[in-house]
Amino acid sequence: MKCRVCGETASIALRSHKTAFCDTHFLIFFEKRVQTTIRRYGLIRAGDRPIVAVSGGKDSLSLWALLQRMGIAADGIYVNLGIGDYSRVSLEKIKAVADAIGRKVHIFHVPATFQRDITEVAKVLRRAPCSACGMIKRYVMNKICIEKGYNLLLTGHNLDDEAAALFGNVLYWKKEYLWKKDISLEEDEGHLSRKAKPFFLCSEREVAAYAIISGIDYIYEECPFSKGAKTITYKNILGSIEESSPGTKLMFIKGYLKELEEIKRSSPHEGFRGSNAGTGYCGACGYPSGGGLCGYCRTLEKLEIPYSAEFEEYG
């Protein structure tokens, strides 16, 4: 197979785009696609001060480095869950990228604040680790934005992540999630930052290729708690459909975004969140909450730990 641009031997074939590229032209193709997505959906606007949620994996580190190459300076935010080697190696990779691009990373240490790691926090809450992790991440990532004046939180969610989650939402027509999934969410001023996902239309394979070709060193291991998750089943199902019908994942997600746009147009006030807002604010810390104390404050209360949410700053 030949590179579509220069005719040299291709290093990656993209069946869903019916094309193939050498390393150099793949990087250009990929960056252009992300740029187009950012522009088409207005993900990053003039005057924005974005921050990237980094985990140490290929998606978030690629996004961070790519933004830098595009001339968009963004700091990072990392939540250290205290999961042994997994968390330690993740942080190393993050620091290496931070050094390379010359940006700062804010680090929230779960063990320092909660006096235990995420599995033990989850046990106390009688929740799955992923549920406790999501709650804490959403809280501290939002807090750093509001406190430090970042008005936009960027995450590395890719097409495969989004398609798998959407698959589950559609399979069970989960109203509370279905039409709320979006490529970006507006801010609730002073309470909740804007959010956007520049890799929404880039497959996992494309992002991995981008990381490898551009020499980004990331942690290969997945979070140990992701094993057996339903989204992995859905990813496999979509992967096998994609195998026989290339382009399906992209059509699934793009078709959904179009449908969502129409729904938002035809019923703008029907609880489809154009904004990111919760239903109220926490009585203790003032950040968004479903009602009463927010999950973060309730967790601290349960653990009998006074309120704190400190960050280490690196770089």
Place this chain on the structure above:
Amino acid sequence: MKCRVCGETASIALRSHKTAFCDTHFLIFFEKRVQTTIRRYGLIRAGDRPIVAVSGGKDSLSLWALLQRMGIAADGIYVNLGIGDYSRVSLEKIKAVADAIGRKVHIFHVPATFQRDITEVAKVLRRAPCSACGMIKRYVMNKICIEKGYNLLLTGHNLDDEAAALFGNVLYWKKEYLWKKDISLEEDEGHLSRKAKPFFLCSEREVAAYAIISGIDYIYEECPFSKGAKTITYKNILGSIEESSPGTKLMFIKGYLKELEEIKRSSPHEGFRGSNAGTGYCGACGYPSGGGLCGYCRTLEKLEIPYSAEFEEYG
């Protein structure tokens, strides 16, 4: 496993309903479920004169026999596609049920009208056999309704059929089909009969069990053209999800119906078909058409055969 009702040894376990039944109580359970569906969605109304689209398979013959047991007298309509033994055996099974329940069946012979079987008709049209078959079936089934005063066409589509088709529609967000799939479609008076699918919420396995336990002799073979169809891939995918999460198919379809109801409520005039109507009527025969001649009349024109649509009446 014990029958939930009588405690005798169960002959069928229904994991999606978390229950099990002996033969007798399964029949009662199944018929009650169908009755509930008919009532809940107003599928059959007082004064209706329904006709059942029969193919010789388990779904349509079970529906036909079940309606008779429920005291709903319905004739049948069968389209003989001229596919060798498959069509011959199908018709035999249909006639046996017609005899058993004492009802009439109208038979449309594709070879008699088109002077060739469905595969040859499809070739002339440069369409897949399934596409030509669907077009002819819709036409003649509607025609028999309008001509003979049947105001309601009932089909045996089951949960698995509907879930697989919906799966394909959602995967590609096919606007032209997605929100048009429904458990019933209203009539376009004088042009298009009402349609309904009483087995919409009954799985293929449940219908097969009903046919076998109640002694309905049906053709086991599937239509030879159904092999390799995408809906079969989707049925397998949904089957494997159902295996690990019983009840998924039913939730998928019920969730969709709920979503559809909301969409119809919030935008009743936006082309979501509450009615069954086409966009116009055929200049030759007067039946619904997408514009100009209908597919049926165009086919006859292409074959240089004068218009005819005759039925044989059996029973």
